């Protein structure tokens with residue numbers, strides 16, 4: 653049954669459910685192949701902290717996602733369909749598991765961050781594709 657996002661364990665469930673989908677996804681899986689082979693648990697733990705900070709203002713995430721994805725783009729080009737797929741799977745995962753204000757907040761924040769990433773990382777031509 654769907655529940656509110658109430659604490660760290662819920663965030664862990666969201667992160668693991670989402671990245672399980674991503675890893676098996678035709679559009680997105682290949683971006684994560686290296687991370688999956690080398691430091692998958694570390695990746696998940698970073699994402700636990702990232703989303704906990706977004707939802708509960710825990711203050712224990714100190715990374716720079718924009719910079720991380722700029723570097724990723726340099727090695728493996730990101731594009732608009734990949735961001736659209738990422739957002740689709742993220743929203744689908746949240747909707748399958750959770751309901752309530754925090755569930756709405758997390759989807760809204762994912763959309764804002766994905767939009768900023770695309771504006772800052774993709775070229776004007778790629779943005780219009």
Ligand code: HEM
Pocket residue numbers: 680683684687695698699702714715716717720721724730731734735738761762763765766769
């Ligand atoms: C096309 C869409 C996306 C792809 C293919 C993608 C892929 C990746 C990959 C491969 C990493 C691991 C980098 C590494 O450890 O070397 C990563 C890290 C991360 N991603 Fe994404 N990502 C996408 C969109 C997003 C969006 C929209 C968000 C946030 C709303 C996000 C949040 C993060 C965060 C927080 C990290 C960890 C950064 C750190 O190391 O501090 N990603 N992503």
